[in-house]
Amino acid sequence: MRDVAIVGVGLTKFGERYEVGLRGLMAEAGLAALQDAKISSKEIEAAYASIMASGRLTGQEHVAALLADQMGAKNIAATRIENACASGGSALMQGYLACASGMVDIVAVGGVEKMTDVTGSEATTALGGAGDQEWELAQGITFPGLYALMARRHMHEYGTTEEQMASVAVKNHENGYKNKYAQFHKLVTVDEVMKSKMIADPLKVFDCSPISDGAAVVILAPLEKAKKYTDTPIKIVASAQASDTLGLSDRDSLTGIKAASIAAKNAFAQAKLEPKDIDIAEVHDCFTIAEVMAMEDLGFYKKGEAAKAIADGETRLNSKLSVNTSGGLKACGHPVGATGVKQAVEVTWQLRGEAGDRQVKDAEIGLTHNVGGSGATAVVHIMRRTN
Amino acid sequence: MRDVAIVGVGLTKFGERYEVGLRGLMAEAGLAALQDAKISSKEIEAAYASIMASGRLTGQEHVAALLADQMGAKNIAATRIENACASGGSALMQGYLACASGMVDIVAVGGVEKMTDVTGSEATTALGGAGDQEWELAQGITFPGLYALMARRHMHEYGTTEEQMASVAVKNHENGYKNKYAQFHKLVTVDEVMKSKMIADPLKVFDCSPISDGAAVVILAPLEKAKKYTDTPIKIVASAQASDTLGLSDRDSLTGIKAASIAAKNAFAQAKLEPKDIDIAEVHDCFTIAEVMAMEDLGFYKKGEAAKAIADGETRLNSKLSVNTSGGLKACGHPVGATGVKQAVEVTWQLRGEAGDRQVKDAEIGLTHNVGGSGATAVVHIMRRTN
Numbered sequence: 185m186r187d188v189a190i191v192g193v194g195l196t197k198f199g200e201r202y203e204v205g206l207r208g209l210m211a212e213a214g215l216a217a218l219q220d221a222k223i224s225s226k227e228i229e230a231a232y233a234s235i236m237a238s239g240r241l242t243g244q245e246h247v248a249a250l251l252a253d254q255m256g257a258k259n260i261a262a263t264r265i266e267n268a269c270a271s272g273g274s275a276l277m278q279g280y281l282a283c284a285s286g287m288v289d290i291v292a293v294g295g296v297e298k299m300t301d302v303t304g305s306e307a308t309t310a311l312g313g314a315g316d317q318e319w320e321l322a323q324g325i326t327f328p329g330l331y332a333l334m335a336r337r338h339m340h341e342y343g344t345t346e347e348q349m350a351s352v353a354v355k356n357h358e359n360g361y362k363n364k365y366a367q368f369h370k371l372v373t374v375d376e377v378m379k380s381k382m383i384a385d386p387l388k389v390f391d392c393s394p395i396s397d398g399a400a401v402v403i404l405a406p407l408e409k410a411k412k413y414t415d416t417p418i419k420i421v422a423s424a425q426a427s428d429t430l431g432l433s434d435r436d437s438l439t440g441i442k443a444a445s446i447a448a449k450n451a452f453a454q455a456k457l458e459p460k461d462i463d464i465a466e467v468h469d470c471f472t473i474a475e476v477m478a479m480e481d482l483g484f485y486k487k488g489e490a491a492k493a494i495a496d497g498e499t500r501l502n503s504k505l506s507v508n509t510s511g512g513l514k515a516c517g518h519p520v521g522a523t524g525v526k527q528a529v530e531v532t533w534q535l536r537g538e539a540g541d542r543q544v545k546d547a548e549i550g551l552t553h554n555v556g557g558s559g560a561t562a563v564v565h566i567m568r569r570t571n
Numbered sequence: 572m573r574d575v576a577i578v579g580v581g582l583t584k585f586g587e588r589y590e591v592g593l594r595g596l597m598a599e600a601g602l603a604a605l606q607d608a609k610i611s612s613k614e615i616e617a618a619y620a621s622i623m624a625s626g627r628l629t630g631q632e633h634v635a636a637l638l639a640d641q642m643g644a645k646n647i648a649a650t651r652i653e654n655a656c657a658s659g660g661s662a663l664m665q666g667y668l669a670c671a672s673g674m675v676d677i678v679a680v681g682g683v684e685k686m687t688d689v690t691g692s693e694a695t696t697a698l699g700g701a702g703d704q705e706w707e708l709a710q711g712i713t714f715p716g717l718y719a720l721m722a723r724r725h726m727h728e729y730g731t732t733e734e735q736m737a738s739v740a741v742k743n744h745e746n747g748y749k750n751k752y753a754q755f756h757k758l759v760t761v762d763e764v765m766k767s768k769m770i771a772d773p774l775k776v777f778d779c780s781p782i783s784d785g786a787a788v789v790i791l792a793p794l795e796k797a798k799k800y801t802d803t804p805i806k807i808v809a810s811a812q813a814s815d816t817l818g819l820s821d822r823d824s825l826t827g828i829k830a831a832s833i834a835a836k837n838a839f840a841q842a843k844l845e846p847k848d849i850d851i852a853e854v855h856d857c858f859t860i861a862e863v864m865a866m867e868d869l870g871f872y873k874k875g876e877a878a879k880a881i882a883d884g885e886t887r888l889n890s891k892l893s894v895n896t897s898g899g900l901k902a903c904g905h906p907v908g909a910t911g912v913k914q915a916v917e918v919t920w921q922l923r924g925e926a927g928d929r930q931v932k933d934a935e936i937g938l939t940h941n942v943g944g945s946g947a948t949a950v951v952h953i954m955r956r957t958n
Contacts, residue, residue, distance in 0.1 A: 236632060245624055245655055245700035246701045246817060248654060253814070253947075259829065263652060266632060266651040277648070281669065285668060286672075287668060287672075317629065318594065428645075430633060430640065560640075
């Protein structure tokens, strides 16, 4: 398989975008990506669209054809990918494969979710579709409840505290404050997180990522042709994905996401790199406990040691490892299908040196970690600056 | 890219399967495919699951991880594909790509839909998600209404008659009568179709495919390793897909599916074959007019000539070209996400010579034609017996 690079990226403002619908969000991010790559839509040969719950949230399925149309790409192979909250990462992987295999040259990977046209309760119920409906959700647990179980177990086994988890939110709001695309531009303190409304004990509302609208698009090209479109191709050096049981009840452990550990191990092997080589990481902080587990699953910290390190500031901007420079799902927002693609957009900007106030110095290698549901899918990509 | 073959297939009975849920359907087809390929689930390296509207129909998204789990495949890359009614064809294409590229060897492609746990009205509304929600469905047209518009225009331009369309149903019920997996085992006459209840003028209920439950799984392997699993590998000699606008209002023509014409042209070019080389075809007869258009879009007949040929019996079993030997969507049933995969199962059985009472004599080359929604996606595969 040949080398593949990201040659263009586009992002919409994340948030409550009442003024725009699904197709408008796709057009906004899609056209931004085309302009960024200075490429004509006629050159796009295949598209992958990631969206999780558009059927329930908007009535619209079949969104890949819509993405292609909104980007002006006529009669191409356009395919929707859905792996719950990991849809974007999975779409990037399929786009990578389409290009790496030589099937096509130029691929658009677009993620989107329009979540605010329904009530919060309806959105939360739709998100529950990411977990095991028959064996867990239908029995009464909510989606935050699944992560609350993981948090409780992590606290029990490793002494992780609610304050440490709160520090994830504090850090990510700090980063999001510097990102004009972020849903929230608001600094929060550990005390504010601790005093916020309880959602699923021990997770409070400030431990949870929000309901968001947004879209993100990346354009891929063979590395050998990438210089035609950009001076700074971002090479994808690893693309790995793994699955697990939908339900928590069948898992080996509740204190980590096994699919993420496996995907990470495979990704580092593909890239011939180690966790210590990573400069920046966009990880899946759907809940604060999820970022704690991510740091451990990815091998950045030993089991049980990440929460203290995060609280100590080791993963703040331009510290030991800059994590969720975009603000993460927590502060940048979490339009579900867009998230995995947005992670790649942020890493691209960082590796190009275009991240403005939140730029990580000398960032050369970045990682994205995208988790579906309560961990039944995880996708890890590693990207590298090539110039 | 290397050659890929189908080495195992599994199918459930299609129909109103009130006794089994989504996971049960996947297990039933998945285990049948594993047994057919005489393969251990441990050998499966990637899975693609096609399902259209599970969120609205069952509450469950994220079904690829569930498929992998139900087949006993642990921690593999599992990805859901959704392209409306073409989900199965698109999943087969992604599975083909994963294997052909060398990324993995053994791939399971499983399609499923569980449609009968909601009312017929709810199912029809969910299916409307295949069309353009914002610009067409939300304005009041139904999904059958979109095909009724195409039928009316075809009648206007080419003199196609309602009786000729009815003959599609008559033929497909004849074939389905011989298929133990089919939803309907009932012969119908042109007169019965014509007198059946009007759904969207000129389409009557017997012009429409039914609401169905069912699942289908195929297992792919590199051709060079296929003999390990089967004496009769079925080589995939072409895999092509194209898109079009979601809405009919933006299309060049209403009397054909442009995406299907393009996918067909590309598929024949890949396979270095012509329409006259095809022995059997499973085509997307979601409505009888759709089979008429399919015959023309695929190049089997000139524009405006297919309806008469079908009525004359040219596409009946063991006639000039055997079309929809399974009974098609019309009589075998249309569990939406399963349909495109089921087409590949039927072609495999036919090319192996295992189709029993409905076996086409000396079938060597088969084609599948899977259309999403009102034609915004079309996927064409061509398969060939290799022994």
